[in-house]
Amino acid sequence: MAGRKTRSTNEILVDILNELAEHTDSEHGLTVKELSNRVGATEKTVHAHLQLLEAQRPMGRTVRRLTATDMRQADSADARPGWCMEPAIDVAELRLFGDGLALSRIDEEYARESYDRLRVLAGFAGAHSQGLRNIRVPKPYNREFLSNVENLDEAISGRHVVSFRMCDYAVDGSLTLRIDSESGKPREYRADPYQMTYRNGMYYLLCHMHGKNGVAFAHVDRIRDLRIVEGVRQECPLEELHAPDGSPFSLADYLAERLYPWTGQAEDILMHVSSLSCIYDWFERPSVSRVDARTYEVAVHADPQTVLWWALQYSDNVDIDIVQPQSLRDAMAAVGRRLVERYGSGSGEDDI
Structure with a gap:
């Protein structure tokens, strides 16, 4: 009778790591006996490997034995002793990453596969996560979106110039290439990419468009045929940009001054409001003081056009x-x- 094949030390070690990574966290451990049964090795062998992992901190993650003190301090009702590996991400981070995937307008299957990979990094809590729900592929789905993000990240890191075409929407919501009015051909853009960012539920590239002044927003979901242009220097490197007062340009400040992706000049704005929710939900560093029991005075530095749009959405309440x-x-x-002219008394066809 042929004997059972002896497993190598490396195989056993990898299996132990996988079990710890996927099924434990700082409040849920696996005993040596449980690990022994799962990986098919003796308890002595498993214990020796655990001590080695505890000393070496594989992939920078702590491996340790949960003590009775840990159990008394645990928040989980089902906390259990044993050996554990510190998760790479916690439950809150897993949820935020998952919500980011759900908002990203990418293929549903890819989003779920990506979330499953993240669940492994969250250990025990990730394995018991309910996963992504209520995801659907957006109708104007751009199949180049993910490769665009990857190539733009490479271009930003390497300070390369990129070339691409932009799309507009057809009547049925599909994406169609934007046509140059003079040539009658799809219009090609060149840009110096600086940063990608979410704004109002959409993903944008913050960049300098060649032949234009200043900074622009490009909707990443509507970019097609993107490529990195080799051998061409950036027309306006980020470090050469300056704020209106001559100080070094800050992307963080630029974004904070714009409630929507718009590129007007930010100004000092003073307003009186009856609620602070609409202020602190939108403005990063407002200066607020109370005028009376129902009124607050608010000073912000922002793009006036975006403040106009912001104010209109709250104007009814x-x-x-x-x-x-x-x-x-x-x-x-x-x-x-204009609103009164369109919707005011006497503007409708049925008005008497």
């Missing part, structure tokens, strides 16, 4: 009075007049 600048007050008044 929050009192927002733009005090300064006068140009923004005038713009608000102009929008109000």
Whole structure:
């Protein structure tokens, strides 16, 4: 009778690592006996490997034995003693990464596969996660989206120039290449990419468009035929940009000053509001003081056009009075007049 094949030390070690990584965390362990049964090795062999892993911290993650003190301090109702590996990410991080995948407008199958890979990094909690729910592939789905993100990341890291075409929407919601009005051919853009960022549920590339001034937003979901342009220097490297006051340009400040992806000049804006929820939900560093029992004075530095759009969405249930600048007050008044002309009394066909 042929004997059972002897497993190598490396095979046993890898199996132990996999069991610890996928089925333990700082409150849920596996005993030596349980690991022995799972990996098909003697308890003596398993214990020796665990001591080795404890000393070496594989992949920078702590391997240790949970003690009685750990069990008393555990928050989980089903905490159990034994050996564990510290998860690479915790439950909160897993949830946030998962929500990011759900918002990213990518293929449903790929999103779920990516989340399953993340669950492994969360150990025991990841294995018991319910996974992603309520995901659907967006109708104007761009199959080049993921490769765009990968290539843009490479271009940003290497400070390369990129070339691409932009799409617009057809009547049925499909993506169609934007056509140059003069040549009649798909229009090609070149840009110096700086950063990718989410804004209002969409993914944008913050960049400098060649032949234009300043910084622009490009909707990554609508980019096609993207490639890195070799041998061409950036027209406007990020380190050469400056803020209006001459100070070094800050992408973080630039984004904070724009509530929507818009590239106007930020200004000092003073307003009176009746609620602070709409302020702190949107503005990063507002200066707020109380005027009376129902009014707050708020000062922000922001793009006026984006503040106008922001104010309009709250106009039916929050009192927002733009005090300064006068140009923004005038713009608000102009929008109000257009709304009255369209929807005011006497504007409908059925009005008597």
